[in-house]
Amino acid sequence: MVVLAQLQDREDVxxxxxxxxxxxxxxxxxxxxxxxxxALSGVDLDLYPGEVTALVGExxxxxxxxxxxxxxxxxxxxxxxxxxxxxxxxxxxQDAGKAGVTAIHQExxxxxxxxxxxxxxxxxxxxxxxxxxxxxxLRRRAKELLDRIGAQIxxxxxxxxxGIANKHLVAIARxxxxxxxxxxxxxxxxxxxxxxIEETYELVERLKAEGKAILFISHKFDEIFRIADRYTxxxxxxxxxxxxxxxxxxxxxxxxxxGRAVDQVxxxxxxxxxxxxxxxxxxxxxxxxxxxxxxxxxxxILGFYGLVGAGRSEFMQALFGITKPxxxxxxxxxxxxxxxxxxxAIHRGIVYVPEDRGKQGAIKGLPIFQNVTLASLSQxxxxxxxxxxxxxEMAREYTQRLDLRAAALDQDIGELSGGNQQKVVxxxxxxxxxxxxxxxxxxxGIDIGSKAAVHxxxxxxxxxxxxxxxxxxxxxEVLGMSDRVIVMREGRIxxxxxxxxxxxxxxxxxxxxxxxxxx
Amino acid sequence: xxxFLKSREAILAGAILALLIGVASRFPAFVAPANLANxxxxxxxxxxxxxxxxxxxxxxxxxxxxxANLALTGMxxxxxxxxxxGLPIPLILAIALSLGAMMGLVNGLLVWKLDIPPIxxxxxxxxxxxxxxxxxxxxxxxxxxxxxDSFKAFPRASxxxxxxxxxxxxxxxxxxxxxxxxxxxxxxxFAVGGNPHAAVYTGIDVGSTQCAAFVLSGMLAGLTGYLWxxxxxxxxVDIAGGFELEVVAACVIGGISIAGGVGSVGGALMGxxxxxxxxxxxxxxxxxxxxxxxxxGSAIIIAVAFNAASSRTKGRVILKKxxxxx
Numbered sequence: 001m002v003v004l005a006q007l008q009d010r011e012d013v014x015x016x017x018x019x020x021x022x023x024x025x026x027x028x029x030x031x032x033x034x035x036x037x038x039a040l041s042g043v044d045l046d047l048y049p050g051e052v053t054a055l056v057g058e059x060x061x062x063x064x065x066x067x068x069x070x071x072x073x074x075x076x077x078x079x080x081x082x083x084x085x086x087x088x089x090x091x092x093x094q095d096a097g098k099a100g101v102t103a104i105h106q107e108x109x110x111x112x113x114x115x116x117x118x119x120x121x122x123x124x125x126x127x128x129x130x131x132x133x134x135x136x137x138l139r140r141r142a143k144e145l146l147d148r149i150g151a152q153i154x155x156x157x158x159x160x161x162x163g164i165a166n167k168h169l170v171a172i173a174r175x176x177x178x179x180x181x182x183x184x185x186x187x188x189x190x191x192x193x194x195x196x197i198e199e200t201y202e203l204v205e206r207l208k209a210e211g212k213a214i215l216f217i218s219h220k221f222d223e224i225f226r227i228a229d230r231y232t233x234x235x236x237x238x239x240x241x242x243x244x245x246x247x248x249x250x251x252x253x254x255x256x257x258x259g260r261a262v263d264q265v266x267x268x269x270x271x272x273x274x275x276x277x278x279x280x281x282x283x284x285x286x287x288x289x290x291x292x293x294x295x296x297x298x299x300x301i302l303g304f305y306g307l308v309g310a311g312r313s314e315f316m317q318a319l320f321g322i323t324k325p326x327x328x329x330x331x332x333x334x335x336x337x338x339x340x341x342x343x344x345a346i347h348r349g350i351v352y353v354p355e356d357r358g359k360q361g362a363i364k365g366l367p368i369f370q371n372v373t374l375a376s377l378s379q380x381x382x383x384x385x386x387x388x389x390x391x392x393e394m395a396r397e398y399t400q401r402l403d404l405r406a407a408a409l410d411q412d413i414g415e416l417s418g419g420n421q422q423k424v425v426x427x428x429x430x431x432x433x434x435x436x437x438x439x440x441x442x443x444x445g446i447d448i449g450s451k452a453a454v455h456x457x458x459x460x461x462x463x464x465x466x467x468x469x470x471x472x473x474x475x476x477e478v479l480g481m482s483d484r485v486i487v488m489r490e491g492r493i494x495x496x497x498x499x500x501x502x503x504x505x506x507x508x509x510x511x512x513x514x515x516x517x518x519x
Numbered sequence: 520x521x522x523f524l525k526s527r528e529a530i531l532a533g534a535i536l537a538l539l540i541g542v543a544s545r546f547p548a549f550v551a552p553a554n555l556a557n558x559x560x561x562x563x564x565x566x567x568x569x570x571x572x573x574x575x576x577x578x579x580x581x582x583x584x585x586x587a588n589l590a591l592t593g594m595x596x597x598x599x600x601x602x603x604x605g606l607p608i609p610l611i612l613a614i615a616l617s618l619g620a621m622m623g624l625v626n627g628l629l630v631w632k633l634d635i636p637p638i639x640x641x642x643x644x645x646x647x648x649x650x651x652x653x654x655x656x657x658x659x660x661x662x663x664x665x666x667x668d669s670f671k672a673f674p675r676a677s678x679x680x681x682x683x684x685x686x687x688x689x690x691x692x693x694x695x696x697x698x699x700x701x702x703x704x705x706x707x708x709f710a711v712g713g714n715p716h717a718a719v720y721t722g723i724d725v726g727s728t729q730c731a732a733f734v735l736s737g738m739l740a741g742l743t744g745y746l747w748x749x750x751x752x753x754x755x756v757d758i759a760g761g762f763e764l765e766v767v768a769a770c771v772i773g774g775i776s777i778a779g780g781v782g783s784v785g786g787a788l789m790g791x792x793x794x795x796x797x798x799x800x801x802x803x804x805x806x807x808x809x810x811x812x813x814x815x816g817s818a819i820i821i822a823v824a825f826n827a828a829s830s831r832t833k834g835r836v837i838l839k840k841x842x843x844x845x
Binding site for chain 1: 697701702703706709710712713714716717718719720721722723724762780781
């Protein structure tokens with residue numbers, strides 16, 4: 001109650017819940033932290049039978065964390081979960097299933113090699129004599145369930161032969177088979193065609209009619225306003241608003257999502273733009289992005305904003321030579337450059353600090369200094385043999401510039417904290433003396449202190465005349481650091497903002513595809 | 520990494536020492552320098568192959584074809600020797616090295632270009648190489664009297680008190696120490712095995728690095744093929760049958776992680792020595808060959824359990840740090 005009172009105009013929620021009856025599932029004061037990051041702090045979420053609640057928020061707002069808590073994958077540190085008025089906790093995924101919670105993910109969790117009927121009843125298949133699976137009943141009941149949701153799927157077909165939309169239907173049939181009362185749909189329409197999306201909406205209506213409580217996570221405002229009855233908005237791990245969809249419009253939802261003034265401090269920069277360093281013309285890929293073009297000047301920080309899956313990282317990987325573009329050209333310092341491999345990209349002065357440093361950045365098992373020099377071994381070797389003294393020298397120089405905190409340079413990189421690992425990875429790239437540095441989500445999952453250090457450093461890089469491309473899904477960071485921002489959506493550049501036009505609302509609108517006129 | 524691995528190597532060295540002391544307490548003659556030199560010479564082929572296997576395993580692959588490669592190269596050089604008895608030894612060595620390297624290249628290219636899992640590739644080529652021996656030899660043996668004297672004498676020739684075979688193993692160890700610690704390729708092996716995704720972003724081609732590891736492993740298998748056939752003065756289809764598993768076992772005992780990215784030359788050397796000593800000591804103290812297998816097998820499991828345990832404590836350390844940070 002205390003939490004609720006702190007939030008702006010929440011009284012209506014209380015009133016509504018009294019009028020419509022109790023929620024079937026109610027989360028109160030849920031908190032969850034990961035080392036260095038508070039993912040959720042004291043959030044509430046109510047789901048009502050026969051109603052669709054849309055959960056909206058920026059990337060990193062805590063939406064997937066709450067889904068994982070609801071499905072028993074994470075356990076909250078604080079807070080209570082009440083199902084049909086009874087307090088419960090979900091120590092495992094099975095417990096969540098027993099309590100009637102089921103989730104349909106973007107990437108459905110089903111078994112490709114089994115048939116549709118087997119997938120629907122896996123774990124609770126009807127048994128016949130000797131405890132063996134009763135195939136006849138299995139097929140008949142699968143057919144009944146599929147009919148109930150209006151799905152035209154043969155229960156004997158192997159799952160891998162179905163499209164994504166049909167896999168979702170199987171997942172929903174499975175949810176019905178275990179008599180789930182609460183259905184979580186995590187961006188169910190993200191990779192569907194127009195017709196399939198319409199079918200998904202119809203299905204949601206059917207589930208509503210059956211009295212299911214639905215949590216619908218989506219970035220698409222048009223569908224939120226079309227199918228949701230209620231909304232809950234998360235921002236930076238806190239609930240910032242909830243209520244009836246009928247009482248809000250897109251404008252006010254966007255405002256809640258992006259929130260008040262930024263409380264992070266960003267370095268003061270006086271950008272001193274130099275010559276054009278990089279020019280990209282008509283870069284296209286058969287499936288991931290199309291007609292990407294921009295130019296970048298020395299000393300500039302260019303932000304790339306967009307929703308997850310907008311094709312930003314995919315484009316950056318092509319720019320860095322990991323994947324091949326189908327069309328397009330790049331010019332470095334005015335000269336046409338061909339980049340066919342990361343090695344060529346590094347030689348031409350483009351480096352890429354990838355998003356997931358655990359997976360794509362640090363090499364555990366190698367000591368810090370070897371991680372730093374790994375991309376510049378040609379500089380530290382003579383006649384094919386490495387000069388360890390030179391390697392140490394290079395590692396010392398770059399890690400000192402980044403203020404790395406480590407016991408010794410021959411320490412295993414795995415023993416460092418996330419922020420310090422990130423510094424080592426950045427030091428590796430600086431050691432190659434690049435012209436253009438691409439930073440993909442440079443501060444994702446690191447603590448505030450390290451974030452500030454990375455931002456300071458990014459500003460310093462630009463001041464030294466490097467051209468910086470920053471891919472980020474965090475609006476404060478994009479606004480605080482960039483001289484110019486390109487917004488991508490569904491593989492295309494949809495907007496470019498600088499100066500006055502660069503506002504949180506404009507970014508969110510462009511990324512979500514909301515037209516100006518409707519806003 | 521070095522401190523951590525050094526301590527693991529120290530434990531392995533301690534185990535070897537304890538083994539030697541245990542045997543010496545009943546049979547002091549076993550630890551006489553001359554006998555230890557014999558044991559080392561006997562273990563030399565295992566040491567050489569374990570070095571090649573080590574780089575392959577470090578890059579997250581495995582080479583099951585080494586023993587078949589050894590046998591096929593051995594058969595081919597033996598046949599060349601019977602056909603042209605006067606061929607000088609350096610030329611024989613060059614032929615053995617390049618034949619082995621070619622067979623390694625086949626493995627490497629299949630893994631790199633066709634993206635087939637290494638265990639499948641080398642299981643296949645292992646069978647193929649053995650099959651080829653049968654085809655070219657018609658199943659016949661090549662015996663001592665068919666080989667030229669200089670061909671047979673080379674690995675046994677004594678130099679500074681040790682047989683050439685032992686010296687070759689020592690040279691290989693030194694060369695691999697240099698390769699691993701002082702060359703970009705050595706560094707690339709660990710980068711590819713430790714984090715293939717990150718290696719790609721660093722401009723290291725994962726496939727070609729793994730291919731290079733297979734070529735090295737094949738090259739050493741080829742070299743050992745000639746040494747083996749010359750030392751035992753016989754070549755036939757089944758020589759060194761099952762030896763590939765002993766090579767992998769030596770690596771695992773030596774602390775080389777099957778998951779890739781972790782390993783050292785010292786580890787491979789000591790893993791091989793441990794197995795070599797067990798193999799030579801047990802008959803001396805009258806323990807049946809069954810126990811030899813059981814002891815080797817237990818050593819593998821203990822080594823893996825030890826590695827798993829040490830990486831678990833590492834995880835706890837990280838958590839403690841995170842707790843302090845909060």
